[in-house]
Amino acid sequence: MMTPDRLDMTWIVLIGLALATILVPSVVPRPLLANALLLAFAAAKGRRIVLDYLDLRTAPALWRGLVSAWIFIVLMFAWLASAAVDLI
Amino acid sequence: MWATECEQEGTGWGILEDLPGDPMIWVLIFSELAAFGLFLGAFVIARVIHPAMFASGQAVLDARLAGLNTVVLVTSGWAAARGTKSTRAGESRTSRRWLVGAMVLGGLFVTIKVFEYGGEIGHGIGLESSTFFTLYFLLTGFHLLHVCLGIVILAVVCRRAEAVLVETGTAFWHMVDLIWIVMFPILYLVR
Numbered sequence: 001m002m003t004p005d006r007l008d009m010t011w012i013v014l015i016g017l018a019l020a021t022i023l024v025p026s027v028v029p030r031p032l033l034a035n036a037l038l039l040a041f042a043a044a045k046g047r048r049i050v051l052d053y054l055d056l057r058t059a060p061a062l063w064r065g066l067v068s069a070w071i072f073i074v075l076m077f078a079w080l081a082s083a084a085v086d087l088i
Numbered sequence: 089m090w091a092t093e094c095e096q097e098g099t100g101w102g103i104l105e106d107l108p109g110d111p112m113i114w115v116l117i118f119s120e121l122a123a124f125g126l127f128l129g130a131f132v133i134a135r136v137i138h139p140a141m142f143a144s145g146q147a148v149l150d151a152r153l154a155g156l157n158t159v160v161l162v163t164s165g166w167a168a169a170r171g172t173k174s175t176r177a178g179e180s181r182t183s184r185r186w187l188v189g190a191m192v193l194g195g196l197f198v199t200i201k202v203f204e205y206g207g208e209i210g211h212g213i214g215l216e217s218s219t220f221f222t223l224y225f226l227l228t229g230f231h232l233l234h235v236c237l238g239i240v241i242l243a244v245v246c247r248r249a250e251a252v253l254v255e256t257g258t259a260f261w262h263m264v265d266l267i268w269i270v271m272f273p274i275l276y277l278v279r
Contacts, residue, residue, distance in 0.1 A: 015159060015162065019159075021158070022277075042272070049265055053166070053169045053265065054108075054263070059108075063114075066118070071266070075270060075274075088139070
């Protein structure tokens with residue numbers, strides 16, 4: 001039997017996070033917390049894709065940082081906007 | 089070591105040569121990320137302006153179907169990554185099998201998305217129903233076009249299964265995967 005390598009582990013983590021993301025809105029009633037959780041899950045999934053699928057784990061920090069920053073900025077902006085809607 | 093490091097040393101791409109695949113694909117990837125980032129930003133701002141309209145529009149969407157598509161696309165990404173690994177190990181036939189698997193799953197993503205569109209259109213929803221649906225159809229439609237283009241690119245690189253080509257094709261595919269991962273909660277789940 002083949003031992004799972006990093007790619008397999010990443011796939012398992014991504015599937016787990018994808019299923020958890022779908023469950024969050026029905027399990028967590030508070031929108032602000034639910035939004036934070038599911039956007040954090042998206043960030044974690046994105047980071048695994050960047051490191052292991054796009055294979056930037058051993059690339060220069062500049063490229064890894066740029067793509068990771070894109071994920072963080074878009075998701076953080078979405079969360080801040082949802083918080084603003086919640087507060088208004 | 090990436091194939092580009094071995095085969096393209098000193099080709100004039102500067103620091104882009106440190107990335108897997110053809111450096112040109114990374115110019116495209118960074119451009120696409122910027123475009124989708126701005127587009128998603130516009131969606132988020134529109135939601136702040138019209139919260140009730142966006143909440144009612146989101147309630148009509150089938151988040152479970154989109155969640156299933158997330159599972160399909162990350163599995164496709166895994167198959168593509170395995171294809172790249174096989175190519176680097178010199179296993180062209182194995183690589184082709186993984187890439188075909190990635191393409192089939194990409195086709196399944198397209199099928200599910202078209203089915204989802206069918207349900208929405210069946211409910212009388214269209215591009216001009218509201219600002220929410222205009223942005224929803226444009227964002228997901230633009231992404232769907234990239235999925236179709238990604239399948240074509242994978243089919244092209246699959247024929248020769250050379251390391252640089254496969255790295256280039258799969259880098260585009262993983263970008264498509266990454267954009268969906270970020271787009272899915274923003275469009276379907278954030279309340």
